[in-house]
Amino acid sequence: MTRNDAISQLLTAMADDSLIQGHRNSEWTGLGPIMEEDIAFSSMAQDKIGHAWALYRTLHENLGGTDPDRFAFLRGEKEYKCCHFVEMPNGEYDFSLMRHFLFDHAEAIRWEQLQQSSFEPLVPLARKLKGEIKYHTLHANAWITQLCRAGEESYARMQSALNTCFPLALGIFEPNPEAEQLLTAEKVYAGEAALRAQWMDRIYNILAVAGLNLPDENEVTPVYGGRKGYHTEYLQPLLDEMGYVFRLDPEAVW
Amino acid sequence: MYGGGYIFDEPNKRQLNEEQLHDDPEKLGEFEARIARGEKIEPGDWMPSEYRRQLIRLIEQHAHSEIIGALPEGTWITRAPGFKRKLALIAKVQDEIGHGQLLYNAAETLGKSREAMINDLLSGKSKYSNVFNYPAETWADVTVIGFLIDAAAIVNQVANAKGSYGPYCRALERICYEESFHLKQGHDAFIELATGTPAQRAMVQDALNRWWQPIMHFFGPPDKNSVHSEKLMQWKVKMASNDDMRNQFLDAYVPKIWDLGLSLPDENLKKDPATGKWAYSDPDWDLFKKVINGGGPCNKERLDVRKWAEEHGRWVRKALMNPTEKTTAPVA
Amino acid sequence: MHNNTSMDNQSLDPRVKRLKLNSSGEPVTVQEGENWNVFEVFHQEKRGAHHEHVGCVHAPSAQLALVFAKEQFGRRKKCVNLWVVRSADILSFDTEDEDMFANNLEKTYRDASGFKVMEKINKFKKSAHDKE
Numbered sequence: 001m002t003r004n005d006a007i008s009q010l011l012t013a014m015a016d017d018s019l020i021q022g023h024r025n026s027e028w029t030g031l032g033p034i035m036e037e038d039i040a041f042s043s044m045a046q047d048k049i050g051h052a053w054a055l056y057r058t059l060h061e062n063l064g065g066t067d068p069d070r071f072a073f074l075r076g077e078k079e080y081k082c083c084h085f086v087e088m089p090n091g092e093y094d095f096s097l098m099r100h101f102l103f104d105h106a107e108a109i110r111w112e113q114l115q116q117s118s119f120e121p122l123v124p125l126a127r128k129l130k131g132e133i134k135y136h137t138l139h140a141n142a143w144i145t146q147l148c149r150a151g152e153e154s155y156a157r158m159q160s161a162l163n164t165c166f167p168l169a170l171g172i173f174e175p176n177p178e179a180e181q182l183l184t185a186e187k188v189y190a191g192e193a194a195l196r197a198q199w200m201d202r203i204y205n206i207l208a209v210a211g212l213n214l215p216d217e218n219e220v221t222p223v224y225g226g227r228k229g230y231h232t233e234y235l236q237p238l239l240d241e242m243g244y245v246f247r248l249d250p251e252a253v254w
Numbered sequence: 255m256y257g258g259g260y261i262f263d264e265p266n267k268r269q270l271n272e273e274q275l276h277d278d279p280e281k282l283g284e285f286e287a288r289i290a291r292g293e294k295i296e297p298g299d300w301m302p303s304e305y306r307r308q309l310i311r312l313i314e315q316h317a318h319s320e321i322i323g324a325l326p327e328g329t330w331i332t333r334a335p336g337f338k339r340k341l342a343l344i345a346k347v348q349d350e351i352g353h354g355q356l357l358y359n360a361a362e363t364l365g366k367s368r369e370a371m372i373n374d375l376l377s378g379k380s381k382y383s384n385v386f387n388y389p390a391e392t393w394a395d396v397t398v399i400g401f402l403i404d405a406a407a408i409v410n411q412v413a414n415a416k417g418s419y420g421p422y423c424r425a426l427e428r429i430c431y432e433e434s435f436h437l438k439q440g441h442d443a444f445i446e447l448a449t450g451t452p453a454q455r456a457m458v459q460d461a462l463n464r465w466w467q468p469i470m471h472f473f474g475p476p477d478k479n480s481v482h483s484e485k486l487m488q489w490k491v492k493m494a495s496n497d498d499m500r501n502q503f504l505d506a507y508v509p510k511i512w513d514l515g516l517s518l519p520d521e522n523l524k525k526d527p528a529t530g531k532w533a534y535s536d537p538d539w540d541l542f543k544k545v546i547n548g549g550g551p552c553n554k555e556r557l558d559v560r561k562w563a564e565e566h567g568r569w570v571r572k573a574l575m576n577p578t579e580k581t582t583a584p585v586a
Numbered sequence: 587m588h589n590n591t592s593m594d595n596q597s598l599d600p601r602v603k604r605l606k607l608n609s610s611g612e613p614v615t616v617q618e619g620e621n622w623n624v625f626e627v628f629h630q631e632k633r634g635a636h637h638e639h640v641g642c643v644h645a646p647s648a649q650l651a652l653v654f655a656k657e658q659f660g661r662r663k664k665c666v667n668l669w670v671v672r673s674a675d676i677l678s679f680d681t682e683d684e685d686m687f688a689n690n691l692e693k694t695y696r697d698a699s700g701f702k703v704m705e706k707i708n709k710f711k712k713s714a715h716d717k718e
Contacts, residue, residue, distance in 0.1 A: 026331055026344045027601045030324035031559070033567025034621060035355040036643050036654035042348040043657045046341055053337045069336040089604070093570055135656065142653050146646070147573055154573035238332075241600050245335040245393045252451045254335035254393075254443075298681040329599035352658055359642050362624075368644065369616045376614050389598050425641075432662070555597055558607045561614040571620045574646035581623050582674040584642040 003186055006179035007119055008063045009081070010189070013227055014110065015055035016082035017172065019072055020235075021103055022048030023242060024090055033093055040139060044100070047132045051107075054125055062121045073243045074250065077236050083171035083226040087235045094154075097147070098161035101140035102169040102203065108133045109198050110189070118187040141206050148210035159212055166215045170196070170222030277302045289490055294420035297363040297586060308491050310364045311380070313422055317357035318375045318382035322556050324350040326390040327399055335393065342439045343396065349432045356428060360421040362583045376561055384542060385468045387550030394447055394454075394461035400440020402465065402507060406472045408433050409503050410494075418490035421586060448514040455516075462511070463519045470537040471545075473500040479539070504532040625651035626676060627659050628669040637669050648672070 025045035032038030056072050059065030085103065090096045111133055114126040147154040173196035180191045189195075200217065207214050225231070245254060281300045288295065295301055324347045331347060334340040358368045374380040385403060390396055408430065415426035447458040474496040486492040505525070511518060522535045545553070597603045608614075621644045628637035640659045645651035651670040660668060679686070694700030 023332065026340075029331060029344055029347050030321070030328045030351060031563045031566075031601070032351075033563075033570040034644065035321070035351050035358075036645060036658060037570075038351045039348055039355065039661075040654055040657040042344060042351070043661055046344050046348075049337065049341055049344075053341075073336065092566060139653050142649055146650065147570070150573040153569060157569070241332045244333040245330075248393075249451055249453060252454055253446060254339060296681055298678075300682075325599070325602075328601065329597075332600055355643075355658060356641060359624075367618060368621045369618050372616050372621075376616075391598060428641075554609070555595065555602070555607075558595070558609050559597075559602055559605070562605050562607050564614055564616055565608070568616075568620070571622070572617075574622065574650075575617075575619055576623070576646065577619060579619075579623055580674070581619055582672075584624050585626060585673050585676050585678065586639065 001178055001182060003182055003188075004063055006182040006186075007188060008059060008065065009176060009179045010183060011055050011059050011063070013081040013083075013176075015052045015059070015072075016080050017086050017103075018048045018055065018107070019052035020080075020082045020238065021086040021099075022046070022050075022052060023238065024086060024088075025096070025100070027090055028093075028096065041096075041100075044104075044136050044139065047136065051129060051132075054129075058121050058125065069246075070250075073246045075239075077231060077239060078229040080231065080235065080239070081227050081229065082231075082235070083168070083174060084223045084232050085165070085168035085171050085226075087226070087232045087238065088168065089234055092157075094147075094157040094161040095164065097140070097143050098158065098165045099169075100136070101144050101206075102165055103172065104133065104136040104140050105203050105206075106169070106172045106195070106199050108137050109195055109202065113189050113195065116187075117189055144206065144212075145210045148212055155211070158210070162207070162212055163215060167220040168223045170217070170220070171224055171226060173199070174222070174224040174227040176227055277304075286488070289418045289488070294423060295418050296420045297583075302489075304485070305489050305491065306364050308486060308489075309419055309422070310361055310366050312491060313357055313361040313364070313419075314366070314371050314374070315381055315383075317354045317361060317371065318380060319386065320350045320354035320357060322375075322382045322386045322560065324354075325556055325559055326386055326388070326552070327396055329390040330393060330396045333393070334396075339443060342443075346400065346436050346439065349436065353425075353429050353432070356425040357422075359584045360419075360425045363421045363586065365583070367581070367583075372564065376557060376564065378548065378557065381546060383472070384545045384550065385472050386556060387545050387553045388465070388468050389552055391464070392457055392461060394457040395465065397440055397444040397447055397458065398461045398465045400436055401444040402440075402469055403472065404433055404436040404440055405507055406469060406503050408437060409499050409506075410473070413493040413499065416490070417493055421584075424586075445514070448516060459516055462516060466519050467537045467541075470500070470534065471539075471542045473497075473503070475539055475542070476536070501530075501532055504534070505530070508532070622646045624673040625655070625670040626673050627651075627655040628671075629659055629663075629665055630667040630669075631664050633666055637667070642673060643670070645670075 022045045025041060025048060028038065029042040029045065030038065032041055052072065053068060056065065056068035059071070060068050065071060085099065088095075088099070111126045111129055114122045115130075117123055117126070144158065148158050149155075173192040175192050183189055184191045200214075204214055278300075282302055285295070285299070285301060285305075295305075327343065327350070328347050331340075331343055334343045358371060361371060362368055371380070375382070390399065411426050411430050411433065415423050415430060417423060444458065447454040477495045477497045483492070504523075508518065508523065508525075520535050522533055525532050544550070548554075595603060595605070595607045595609065623645065624642050625645055625648065626642050627640050629640040630637045643651050643654040643658055645654050648670055652668060655668050655670055659665075
């Protein structure tokens with residue numbers, strides 16, 4: 001494996017996570033709990049899809065990847081490297097909010113790291129996305145803390161969503177030992193274990209303010225497999241849908 | 255996107271006269287003089303009760319049309335082809351919700367709460383534009399909606415933005431600005447199909463054929479059939495006649511469609527060069543009435559989906575409700 | 587949005603098809619106050635500019651009002667900051683008191699245009715010139 005192969009693996013996983021998470025979140029557009037939140041959540045879904053697009057372009061322009069649209073919309077299921085967490089259907093708004101909270105803090109930490117990456121094309125991108133991601137975590141923190149202080153039902157819903165989401169969220173940090181060894185040695189980024197530790201600290205502090213109990217990370221089994229191309233039953237139908245128009249005529253311009 | 259063809263509540267002549275008897279003639283005179291001078295009416299101003307009632311009805315129907323209008327286009331959010339189209343479509347549907355938000359706020363300044371308006375939508379008591387009761391069957395439908403229905407909406411909204419009620423005009427100013435993006439992106443996607451492969455062209459022609467009648471319905475019944483109130487015109491609530499707006503739309507957009515070698519399913523459609531007026535076959539106005547009254551292909555689904563959204567968002571809204579706090583209307 | 591495989595609705599929207607719609611026709615109602623309170627929003631286009639009123643948002647708290655305002659009023663045009671304030675906390679004059687402002691434009695002693703110094707200077711210069 002070369003340095004560029006390892007970087008491509010990292011970027012593909014990041015981009016696929018963002019794309020599928022953004023796609024899922026966009027399913028709420030027009031159906032949200034109140035108009036103001038509908039608008040905010042839709043903007044963040046668009047941002048996620050935009051982050052994915054920027055990463056696919058980086059793969060295309062700097063690492064010999066194929067056309068971003070085709071790569072994003074027309075690959076076979078096994079070639080996607082997203083974690084299972086983002087594949088899950090939206091469920092109720094509690095699940096969607098909790099996923100947004102856990103995912104976006106992980107994303108924030110990853111992009112903070114990449115501001116110092118030795119892989120130069122990522123540095124300006126990391127700086128550019130910083131403000132958007134800051135809004136995403138601000139939004140998520142405000143919702144989590146307010147709903148947890150708003151009475152028994154909403155508190156119980158958020159705790160239950162956290163319990164469901166946590167093992168899945170650990171899948172964001174699924175190890176990829178061979179690539180990580182190369183990437184940390186080359187100072188591309190600090191590796192999944194380091195990011196996960198930072199993420200645990202950060203979410204713990206906010207969850208504590210909200211009064212939620214973070215499950216013990218040693219007592220849950222992280223949901224892995226996505227980075228190796230093994231997926232949930234939910235991904236293939238999502239991909240069929242996402243590529244539906246494109247596949248009517250892959251040679252046409254849409 | 256605004257659904258035109260408002261169904262104005264035809265003021266029952268007797269009722270209007272009775273209400274006007276209660277309106278202070280001196281205040282009514284000042285109010286009408288203000289409008290005649292081209293000044294706007296603001297929320298705290300005295301206004302005739304009939305003016306308030308008609309405006310609430312108008313703005314509320316417009317707001318409902320935005321949030322229901324998000325549904326036919328939303329049909330293709332998860333299937334839009336490629337990043338550019340996917341992002342533009344999500345952003346467009348998001349704008350429709352944003353327009354609904356602005357319009358409900360404007361209507362609230364007249365004294366009806368957002369909750370009451372939503373309830374009247376869900377119960378079927380208040381209407382929205384009939385055009386959104388048709389299904390978006392293919393990707394080409396999204397391009398036809400984005401291009402032609404947004405274009406029709408702009409004709410209508412630009413007229414309404416010159417109306418007399420300040421908060422509605424301000425909301426429309428922002429809305430028209432965003433609609434110009436919708437029209438542009440709809441046109442772009444439409445052109446892509448119209449200049450694309452034979453299959454793409456067939457797809458867009460089929461969508462045009464299906465949407466033409468709803469588009470002709472869009473501006474509402476012909477002037478000869480609508481007993482439209484001179485009062486509403488004088489008060490600048492209704493700003494242009496249905497036929498005039500329809501003609502303006504046909505004049506601007508039919509040539510653009512024909513230029514691309516596409517056809518429209520009406521043999522009688524042609525412009526009289528002498529008068530500048532377009533001739534066309536009357537669309538089926540009985541069907542229009544039937545769809546408005548719940549008999550269209552998607553009326554039930556549209557309301558069922560809105561009900562789903564309200565029911566599943568309820569716990570979120572209720573959790574953060576503060577029953578002790580008195581709620582107020584927007585100030586402007 | 588459960589992945590519901592039962593064919594309980596025939597929507598062409600795959601998102602909607604996955605929902606379990608209640609099609610019984612039972613009334614669904616929203617309670618007064620469920621859409622929270624109203625906050626006015628003020629938008630600052632650039633540093634040094636005034637914050638200008640642009641509309642309002644419904645929100646349960648000032649914090650969420652600001653979060654909502656950012657996307658509803660700051661997602662397109664240039665924006666560097668926003669203010670939110672409860673609509674109930676805005677104090678304004680009654681519109682019929684507009685007449686209190688009516689004479690503003692007549693009070694030319696408050697306005698630069700009320701002082702015609704150049705006329706006097708020119709007159710003085712002309713008379714000085716004429717004396718020469």
